Amino acid sequence: MSKPSGQNVIRLRGVRHNNLKNFDLDLPLNQLIVITGLFFDRMDKPQVDNIDGIPPAIAIEQRNAVKTTRSTVGTMTEICDYMKMLWPHIAQLHCRQCGRPVRKDSPQRIWQFLESSSKSSAQIEDENEGGGRLREVLITFDLPLTEKLSLEESLNLVTKQGYQRLLLPVGEAFVRVASGPQLELNEAAAPWDGPNPPPAPSREGSGNARATRQSPSREGSGVGSPSAAAARAVHFEIARIDQAMERLRALKPRSLTVIQDRIKLSAANRARFVEACEQAYHFGKGKLAVRLGESESDSTIQRFNDLTFHFSNRFHCAQCDIEYREPLPALFSFNHPLGACPTCRGFGRTISIDYNIALPDRSKTLDEGVVKPWRSGHGVECQQDLMKFCKIRKAPTDLPFDQLSKQWQDWVINGDPDYGKDAGHEWPRAWYGVKGYFRWLESKAYKMHVRVLLSRYRSYTPCPDCQGKRFRPEVLLYKLPIDDLRFTSAESSTGAASIVNRQSQITLADFYQLPIRDALQFIEQTAAQHRPATSDPIGLVLNEVRSRLGYLVEVGLGYLALDRATRTLSGGETERVNLTTCLGTRLVNTLYVLDEPTVGLHPRDTGRLIKILQQLRDL
Structure with missing residues (x-):
């Protein structure tokens, strides 16, 4: 039993929960305390006489509950919020036509x-x-x-x-x-x-x-x-x-x-x-x-x-x-309509018909039914239409689809040129192709069974306009020189200096795709080049980005990229990303409750995680 002490403790008096019988305990503040047998599920109010001195608490679970693809490692750690303010000041706008x-x-x-x-x-x-x-x-x-x-x-x-x-x-x-x-x-x-x-x-x-x-x-x-x-x-x-x-x-x-x-x-x-x-x-x-x-x-x-x-x-x-428009911070955020790609709306991918699913086995011939949805049901009529137009256009029907010329493959999928231009270029006078078939289905998508059929042949593909970079083209015109980070200083000393010294230009989307360890090196180089004053807002933003990237590297997440979707992280990775977010906010007089933060870590990373927890304690 603990005796009453000063105010720098969490005092528990008369705890009678589960197998505890009138138990008193003092938990000192500003200390790392390990407790076993604790679960984060919803629980009833504990049976206790009195609990005093509990500071505001933050619970960090080892569970990934994020479902949206808008959330990334960069947005979760608030690095993207700082980069959208920093990038227009350190990057250079280039003309989209002449490149100057x-x-x-x-x-x-x-x-x-x-x-x-x-x-x-x-x-x-x-x-x-x-x-x-x-x-x-x-x-x-x-x-x-x-x-x-x-x-x-x-x-x-x-x-x-x-x-x-x-x-x-x-x-x-x-x-x-x-x-x-x-x-x-x-x-x-x-x-x-x-x-x-x-x-x-x-x-x-x-x-x-x-x-x-x-x-x-x-x-x-x-x-x-x-x-x-x-x-x-x-x-x-x-x-x-x-x-x-x-x-x-x-x-x-x-x-x-x-x-x-x-x-x-x-x-x-x-x-x-x-x-x-x-x-x-x-x-x-x-x-x-x-x-x-x-x-x-x-x-x-x-x-x-x-x-x-x-x-x-x-x-x-x-x-x-x-x-060109003035570079507002919202322009450099893929979660804002001003900066998001108009096609994918900042998701970096679109859902559309995947023709590799519609034509899964291209070793089949047209006569054998290479188009999967046309093998049964109402699609049989489309197969008959295909055979009819193959006779008219004299297209080979006994050769495997992958052995047909590109011209005939495009004709099967896309249909006749200028299809739909006028009455003379519409069915039954012209071939609509596999794309025309799915366009017709999408016009009937108000029916439940049609939506179910379309869902079987849809998949996510990188956005054709932004190539998965999430930003509108105007944002990608702001570029910044970067050293080739694929070579280390050791390699440069052994004769690769001429390659290391080469520079290229990257966009904000390219920066988000760098591994975090390389992104940290890039930010350090940028800070060394600009050398902002302590009171300069640019210097404050650079320090925030550098510290948060440093925390991610210290907890063993240097292999991740800032554009990595949060929903694809494991439970341990999510917990460590949340931990670095808490470190970046620098909240003091706060109780942090972590759910098994070292599970699945290499012993080397466990020691680095403990150092991070000590930094969190000493804020």
Whole structure:
């Protein structure tokens, strides 16, 4: 019997449950206590006089009661909640068409890019002091025209804003050629109507080669990608608004290219350049263009025939003219409609007809009934239809199905081309195929026996759109460099360093598919590269992810992946995942009751689990 003690205990007085007779016991707090003969089933209220000092309790059972596939190891440990906030800050958006990085271009970043692509600041100053000619740039923005206002009224509004000059193409109307079909988020239209201009003669000194040298590579920063106009070297001229009316009426433009400023690239003009870019962003709805070239002072027409760079202060690919939405945290969650794949709704798989079940034995011939549901019942009529159309199409019926050509196999399964297009392409004039048969059954799915029949031939398959990654395609455009984690440091010291140092890019879905031990290594590398401050929210999120991944590795679950469905875990794995979740929440003054946490563990993992329990005790 225990005597009354202080407040740091759980006091049980007068316990008379089962074979206990008026038993008193004190259980000390902040200790690991082992109790045998305890079951977690629902029990009646115990027969006891008094129980004092019980803190809030959490029971962790060795049982997996999760049934939904939405729950994964990542969601269960709340790592996915932290990653959806972390990923848009550490990953880089890439254009889905050209693959170049997409980022917001500030005026300061534009200046740095132009300065590095043209010449260094010291060279500019030296040339200025030497009296040489400095390279000029035009900062322009496009102003869309509206049908509600005439061309004269639009030009008057531009003039009232203080602008006096426009940029017009020389000769025939200019059409900016897009490199692909119209895209859903494309907001900008070609500024000019009319046919494509003839190719301009190349400038002396191989201007196209110089344009290629100065343009950024696809693996570079991606800032200021040269447009299609630069590659074609179309001639432009500066025209005053009051003198451009007749030209504009002939060109019938969709937008006006307004000149914000004309500046020489010198360090003294940096402040003026930044201010001009800010104004161009303001009136150009977040988009501007910088045209590099030397004005031909000996000509009455001022031409700018060199590179044209397009910039945006939004998530917009200037090269492809595609705009992307702001990266909200919900976009990086497959359990949110904004980030989930529209086809599978974030499950990563779809349920559909499995034709390997419908045609289980492909060594049979068409005459022998290779299609299983057509061997009996109402399916016999479909078998007769198949034989009839085989005679019409002269399809071989005495060869095993797996020996037929791919053309005949597709015909049996998919039916005649353009089936269902019109009355002439429908049964009984055309063959509907095995797919047509199941489409007809699905139209009768309101009947119970039809639903039962369909269930026999359905199975879960990876989503055809996201390939089981759960996210919508836009999320998979955010990528982050990663070292090849398949090689250890020991292998790199033995001659595999050239392979180890190679980098690839992974998406958030790829990160979730990494083994947890590799995911921990990746997060540690990312933290070492970014080195956020202690008070930085990104640093706090990184520490949370790193600590939870570390707990999973310490309890012996480093072989699992974060996208592993919770319902596929064993009871012991589920209990240890729940344990790491409790460690991550860092609840203090809490009573944890664990149901046989070491069952099924290797002795090595048992010792590691005890260390985790000690950490939980010492919180």
